[in-house]
Amino acid sequence: MPRPREFDPDLALERAMQTFWSQGYESTSLDDLCDAMALSRSSLYAAFGDKRALLLRALTRYTTKGTARFVAILADRPIRDALAMLFDELIGQILADSEHRGCFIGNCTAELARDDEAMAIVRGAMRRNEDHFRAALEAAQARGEIQPGVDATALARFLFTGLQGFRLLAKADPDRARLRDVARVMLTCLDVG
Amino acid sequence: MPRPREFDPDLALERAMQTFWSQGYESTSLDDLCDAMALSRSSLYAAFGDKRALLLRALTRYTTKGTARFVAILADRPIRDALAMLFDELIGQILADSEHRGCFIGNCTAELARDDEAMAIVRGAMRRNEDHFRAALEAAQARGEIQPGVDATALARFLFTGLQGFRLLAKADPDRARLRDVARVMLTCLDVG
DNA sequence: GAGATTTTAGACTATATAGTCCATAATTGT
DNA sequence: ACAATTATGGACTATATAGTCTAAAATCTC
Numbered sequence: 001m002p003r004p005r006e007f008d009p010d011l012a013l014e015r016a017m018q019t020f021w022s023q024g025y026e027s028t029s030l031d032d033l034c035d036a037m038a039l040s041r042s043s044l045y046a047a048f049g050d051k052r053a054l055l056l057r058a059l060t061r062y063t064t065k066g067t068a069r070f071v072a073i074l075a076d077r078p079i080r081d082a083l084a085m086l087f088d089e090l091i092g093q094i095l096a097d098s099e100h101r102g103c104f105i106g107n108c109t110a111e112l113a114r115d116d117e118a119m120a121i122v123r124g125a126m127r128r129n130e131d132h133f134r135a136a137l138e139a140a141q142a143r144g145e146i147q148p149g150v151d152a153t154a155l156a157r158f159l160f161t162g163l164q165g166f167r168l169l170a171k172a173d174p175d176r177a178r179l180r181d182v183a184r185v186m187l188t189c190l191d192v193g
Numbered sequence: 194m195p196r197p198r199e200f201d202p203d204l205a206l207e208r209a210m211q212t213f214w215s216q217g218y219e220s221t222s223l224d225d226l227c228d229a230m231a232l233s234r235s236s237l238y239a240a241f242g243d244k245r246a247l248l249l250r251a252l253t254r255y256t257t258k259g260t261a262r263f264v265a266i267l268a269d270r271p272i273r274d275a276l277a278m279l280f281d282e283l284i285g286q287i288l289a290d291s292e293h294r295g296c297f298i299g300n301c302t303a304e305l306a307r308d309d310e311a312m313a314i315v316r317g318a319m320r321r322n323e324d325h326f327r328a329a330l331e332a333a334q335a336r337g338e339i340q341p342g343v344d345a346t347a348l349a350r351f352l353f354t355g356l357q358g359f360r361l362l363a364k365a366d367p368d369r370a371r372l373r374d375v376a377r378v379m380l381t382c383l384d385v386g
Numbered sequence: 387g388a389g390a391t392t393t394t395a396g397a398c399t400a401t402a403t404a405g406t407c408c409a410t411a412a413t414t415g416t
Numbered sequence: 417a418c419a420a421t422t423a424t425g426g427a428c429t430a431t432a433t434a435g436t437c438t439a440a441a442a443t444c445t446c
Contacts, residue, residue, distance in 0.1 A: 041405075119365060154375075196394085235396085
């Protein structure tokens with residue numbers, strides 16, 4: 001019956017996300033979005049609502065994919081290897097990103113703290129990631145990789161917080177030596193009884 | 194000879210800083226600034242240049258005052274007491290701030306990463322603060338509060354990074370229990386040989 | 387008190403921006 | 417093939433915004 005869509009909504013959303021991630025919310029105009037998504041205004045509004053709705057969907061997409069990558073790295077690996085891998089991968093991405101985009105979640109937190117819906121998505125993602133850390137730490141504890149007395153919840157909160165700080169600092173000053181120092185110290189924190 | 198200024202430039206700058214801190218750069222209009230600073234456009238432009246120049250001065254002001262507070266807390270105190278005090282003060286401020294403004298430096302990093310001048314100010318502040326941490330850690334090491342083998346530079350980088358993560362997370366989710374967990378684990382990291 | 391000089395108030399301009407709308411194109415079912 | 421239906425292009429609108437400019441106000445020196 002209807003005329004079919006000429007574009008792939010998922011690809012368009014991915015491109016919108018990349019644009020918001022690079023430029024921030026306020027600094028991204030609808031023209032920027034139409035260009036990046038290769039869409040006319042009509043198609044954009046019909047498919048995604050307005051600019052803010054598009055941002056919320058982009059943010060959700062980012063958190064979903066980020067958490068999935070998180071889970072993949074943490075699974076089936078000694079916790080120290082997993083964390084080392086996480087930091088190595090991150091450092092690689094950070095140094096390769098000439099745009100210094102940082103973490104989209106962190107960027108949204110800084111820019112959109114007064115947007116309750118956006119922050120609800122951010123908080124949800126943070127809590128999920130923290131939970132994955134906690135689960136991984138508890139599993140490691142059960143395997144004897146971490147001392148039994150350690151408070152896995154507190155350690156998970158600490159690790160996730162450190163990770164976000166890591167990405168924020170890297171955005172301002174992507175210096176390999178500094179990043180490696182921070183990653184190294186964070187890893188040693190697993191040894192704290 | 195001239196007609197004297199009717200306003201206090203320092204107070205006006207402070208108010209501009211508070212406004213940028215609350216709302217971010219792009220979301221702050223010149224009308225917002227004129228209102229907050231109780232200044233007409235002419236006076237604002239004559240005294241501070243344009244909006245961006247005003248932001249750079251506000252950012253400089255924030256970093257200067259922040260670093261001074263930092264130094265005051267770190268001076269003449271056992272390092273563990275100093276860090277505990279730092280976190281306690283921060284948690285108090287965070288929980289009292291209904292606007293969730295977070296750290297202005299972090300906000301600027303997230304929103305203005307593509308502004309080289311702004312980032313130069315941010316990087317300078319970060320490095321200075323990191324240096325103060327390092328100096329305090331080395332002094333503590335000399336006093337025997339920290340084991341001699343510890344790499345003070347790496348630990349300082351880690352602490353400052355953690356602190357920024359702390360403030361970013363708190364902005365998104367100012368939960369007392371989480372903040373206390375993170376602070377506690379960070380403090381125990383001083384014990385890592 | 388008059389002239390010189392700077393500040394101030396606020397009107398004004400040019401532009402950018404989010405969002406709307408309508409005419410046309412493309413497709414499917416009958 | 418034609419009607420029905422949805423997608424698309426892009427013009428259009430209303431508004432907000434950064435920055436400029438002019439005239440009046442306030443002060444100091446002489």
